[in-house]
Amino acid sequence: MSGPADFIFYAAAAMTVGAAILVAILPNILYAAVALLFSFAGVAGLYVLLSADFLAATQVLVYVGGILVLILFAVFLSNRIADVKISNPGRFRLPAGVICLVLFGVLSYTAVSTPFAVKKPVYLPTTADIGELLMTRYLLPFEVASVLLLAALIGAALLSRPDRGAPEGGEMEEGKR
Amino acid sequence: MTLDKLLVVAAALFCCGLYTVMTRRNAVAVLMGVELILNATNINFVAFSFFLSRVMGGQIFAVFVIVLAAAEAAVALAIFLRMFATTGTVEVDVADQLKG
Numbered sequence: 001m002s003g004p005a006d007f008i009f010y011a012a013a014a015m016t017v018g019a020a021i022l023v024a025i026l027p028n029i030l031y032a033a034v035a036l037l038f039s040f041a042g043v044a045g046l047y048v049l050l051s052a053d054f055l056a057a058t059q060v061l062v063y064v065g066g067i068l069v070l071i072l073f074a075v076f077l078s079n080r081i082a083d084v085k086i087s088n089p090g091r092f093r094l095p096a097g098v099i100c101l102v103l104f105g106v107l108s109y110t111a112v113s114t115p116f117a118v119k120k121p122v123y124l125p126t127t128a129d130i131g132e133l134l135m136t137r138y139l140l141p142f143e144v145a146s147v148l149l150l151a152a153l154i155g156a157a158l159l160s161r162p163d164r165g166a167p168e169g170g171e172m173e174e175g176k177r
Numbered sequence: 178m179t180l181d182k183l184l185v186v187a188a189a190l191f192c193c194g195l196y197t198v199m200t201r202r203n204a205v206a207v208l209m210g211v212e213l214i215l216n217a218t219n220i221n222f223v224a225f226s227f228f229l230s231r232v233m234g235g236q237i238f239a240v241f242v243i244v245l246a247a248a249e250a251a252v253a254l255a256i257f258l259r260m261f262a263t264t265g266t267v268e269v270d271v272a273d274q275l276k277g
Contacts (some may be wrong), residue, residue, distance in 0.1 A: 009178040013186045020193035020213055029206050036209050039190070043216050046186070049178060050227045052236050055219075055243075062243050067212060067250045074205050074254040078261040096199040100192040107191070111184035118180055118228045129233050130240065138237050145244050152248035159255035162262075 009049050016042030029079070033071050040064050054127040183224040191217035204257050204267045208250065215246045 019039035026032045040063040047056035134142050190213055197210030219239045226235020257267050264271055 006178060009182075013182070017186060017189045017193070020190050023209055023213060024193045024196045024200075029203055032206060032209060036212070039213065040216065043190075043220060046183070046220060047223060050183075050223050052223050052227070052239075055223060055236055055239055058240065058243055062247050063212070063216075067247060070250055070254050071205060071209060074257055074267075078205060078257055078267045091200060091202060093200055096196050099199070100196040103195070104188055104192040107188035108185045111188065112181045114181075116180050116229060119231070121227055122231070126233065126236060130236060133233055133237055134240075141241060145241060149244065149248055152252050156251040156255040159252070159259050 005049065008045070012042045012045035012049065014042075015039075016046065029075055030072075033068065033075055036071070037064060037068050040068065051121070051123045052126060054130050180224055180228040183220060187217045187220040187224070190214075190220065202268045202270060204260070204269050204272075205254070207269060208253050208257075212246060212250070215242055218242065 016039050019035045019037075019042060022035035023032045023039060026035060040059060044056045044059040044064075047053075047059060194210045194213030194217060197213060198207050201207050201210065219242050222235040222239045222242070226233070260272060261267050
């Protein structure tokens, strides 16, 4: 793999990491949420380069389309936009930055210096294989995940209901995921 | 594109998420950091499964991680909205009623 694929890889990696750094340092939480969108999109691009087409589509649908909308929803509902600006300066900036830089150095050194037995990569469509494996070998985790999603749906709907005594149907938007 | 470059990208993403979790005071921003960390682990799973093995296990695991992240985000944001209705803020320092 060389040429345009390498260029696309560097572009996707730069978008992912640059947007993630913006998420970490931007004081305005709304700008941070928009930067998170670009980071998720860059990760989807990396999935495409890694021959994971189903995961790339799932990333766009679930993260960009679902989780990010939920996060924006919570930002708008949980801040008094009218009277304060939506910014919060962090705390422990210096020790956290030192810890993260040291951790990044250690992880990068480990990743670069370890001799991995890399095989020659193959590019194949993966959706049919994933579906077949989910219905055969990974059937039990699949069913457990469905029960978990049902529990999360009921729990989120119950938690975000305004009052326990008033069974209204209008506050169920939180449980759609 | 090689395996170690992808691992470095995932490490950078993980460290950004960790910095976000450690420094932010707003609970929604902390949740954003958690999502960044989950994305970094997903990149690692898919990269190892692409370069080191021919089976689909890594991608299946990444699918389950995405499912867990979606459920976690929905429940966590519902808790944050309930906390905002109760205390009037979503700062994580305020939620210390259970402290002994």
